[in-house]
Amino acid sequence: MARFAFIVPPLTGHINPTLSLGNELLKRNHKVSWISLDPNLKDLLPEKGQAIVLPIDMDEEGKNKIFDHARELQKKKVYGIDSLKFLYEEVLTPMNSLMMDGIENALEEIKPDVIISDHQIFSGAIVSFKKNIPYATSVTAPASIKVNPSFPKIHEWEGEQVVAFQNKYGISGNVRLDCSELLTLVYTSREFFGEADLPSHYKFIGPVIAPRSQRIGFDWSKLAKMVQNRPKILVSIGTTFDHTQKQQFFSKVVDALKDENITVIVVSDPDLFEFIPDNFIIQKQIPQLEVIQHMQAVICHGGNNTVCEALSYGIPLIVIPIAYDQSFVSSCVTDSSAGIRLNFNRFKASHLKEAVHSILTNNLYKNNAKMIQRSFEMAGGVNKGADYLQTLVKN
Structure with missing residues (x-):
């Protein structure tokens, strides 16, 4: 000992x-x-x-x-x-x-x-x-x-x-x-x-991902009632942005995905949204490790934790970094072709919509995300x- x-x-x-x-x-x-x-x-x-x-x-x-x-x-x-x-x-x-x-x-x-x-x-x-x-x-x-x-x-x-x-x-x-x-x-x-x-x-x-000790509720019944055979996407940007930036960011997310045949789960205060589309579920907190397993793609700011959680389940990403370490992690995502990177200051709703469709329809991203998943396991x-x-x- x-x-x-x-x-x-x-x-x-x-x-x-x-x-x-x-x-x-x-x-x-x-x-x-x-x-x-x-x-x-x-x-x-x-x-x-x-x-x-x-x-x-x-x-x-x-x-x-x-x-x-x-x-x-x-x-x-x-x-x-x-x-x-x-x-x-x-x-x-x-x-x-x-x-x-x-x-x-x-x-x-x-x-x-x-x-x-x-x-x-x-x-x-x-x-x-x-x-x-x-x-x-x-x-x-x-x-x-x-x-x-x-x-x-x-x-x-x-x-x-x-x-x-x-x-x-x-x-x-x-x-x-x-x-x-x-x-x-x-x-x-x-x-x-x-x-x-x-x-x-x-x-x-x-990555060493510890189970969360805090129990967080989630509206699983609402998720079950949504169309089951359509893709599901998680949008999680943590506490990266201030109030105004968050509103601007989520406005683009809504414009890009409100009319799409996609279920969108957003980690955010619902009060930041002028209206909530029918295909959106918005909660301040979610049990992210449990939810992320059911997703086909993740949109995030390139934070190391969320990126590793997604790739641990072989899920491709759209990364939109701001801060220094987020840029590095986002480069790892794109260098391994496990996702797409957008520029926070310049991306528009149309760019996000195009990126989402690419992630969901091009198996390259999913296959490479699975490859990184295997590399995590082999480590x-x-x-x-x-x-x-x-x-x-x-x-």
Whole structure:
């Protein structure tokens, strides 16, 4: 039996994959702890998992600012290259500074054999390195490790931020520690990521999609009453857009699909719609994992979670990205020919209608989505991830 410790930021998309991976380690009779600033961490963990919520040694205003910025980042209210500067300057650097002492104290308490630190919590890597504890990296946002050949300076700038932080906390030199040279787990498949040149310690285990603990109702009876043999499409754009942008976006969706022989399920506030066509079902929240299995296509903003959920069931996509990582994920979709990309600022209802018809009638997209689905399955998921982590335990 070994002791494993996950170090995670207070962001749902970063915590969720570790819950499934940690649960698998618990099933193998290991001890597993999670270290985070998230005050709700205890409620998320699998049975027998240990939560260590770090104290926040700052005034209430500073504390609220950190969490507000993290939520703002998660909602993608900052777009393009500015989102990257915002990420490091307003969120990651202050958050990592805030967590440094707490991580060191927590590791002294639990004395783990192996640490798994999120790629954005590089303070976890620094403390692990100083204490000579084997550590792996958990990469929940694959865009962060992809070098865009069109913008190589972006990756270089990111590295400079990490190295500067390391230097500040006593790690000399220019070698980044945020992605472990022992093991870096990436939650996608190599085929979908599209990168062949990464070192062998980068292990692609496929998306780790944890079942939702929250029960959300859905009008399944209404869906059943609609024409059964017509295609069904999910439209899910998360919290990406502000109120006005959402209204404009959904207006185009309605114009494109209101008269089509298609059932359209939209995740949105119904109040944003001037009228709701008969072939539409609109709910603020849906049980997306359950609903998505019944769809023939998904329209989304290119968020990693929704894209991976769709492709895990072999469902092709229409992606309409805005923010930095959404653009990367959308490029993965189109590079693998598993979907169609539209430009958010320029697409019209007619473009969306044409894209929907192409997705539904051209088997190329469905076949390639199925190919990516198989690549996810072959990557091995939590079982393979747990196998890799166990190799780091010193005998």
